[in-house]
Amino acid sequence: MTLAIPLTGDTVSPQAHKLLSAVRELVELSKGTVTVEQAAAEPVEPPLVSGPEVRLLTGSRQALLDGAALPLTRLEFDLLLYLAERPRRVFSRAQLLAAVWGYERAGERTVDVHVRRLRLKLGANVPAITTVYGVGYRLADDAHIAVLPHD
DSSP states (O other), X not given: OOOOOOOOTTSOOHHHHHHHHHHXXXXXXXXXXXXXXXXXXXXXXXXXXXXXXXXXXXXXXXXXXXXXXXXXXXXXXXXXXXXXXXXXXOEEHHHHXXXXXXXXXXXXXXXXXXXXXXXXXXOTTOOOEXXXXXXXXXXXXXXXXXXXXXX
16 A cells, blocks of 8 residues: 655644554554655755664574674664664553563563663663653663664
8 A cells, every 4th residue: 555645844744644654653553664755855864873783683582782703692683673663653562561571460560670671781881771751661762773674
């Protein structure tokens, strides 16, 4: 399905943002993909990356922090990958348990423990996961995480 939303300027209207969020949610439920394409016009310069970068190599399930291997457990890798593939979305602990762990009946503090360990491994200089108090977690706005499907 192709959906064209005319955009003017550099911002997305609240209505278009709601529509895009709804489409992303529907696609995620059906294991599909969403591709956002910019109409041919002005070339867009890539944003400058400042600070450490994390690369997630999904083919080999390796994580690299500024080129050095970052030893992550299976669940730490899956949690970081899940959040990196869904930026700007907030997930409750129950949603993360269902999506990453595959079950919902474990203690929700399991997520907290894995987030804390992941933050320790990444170090204080790498903002990756933001706590949304009273709700859950999301990828930090200034996280520099590249998901590479093939090595």
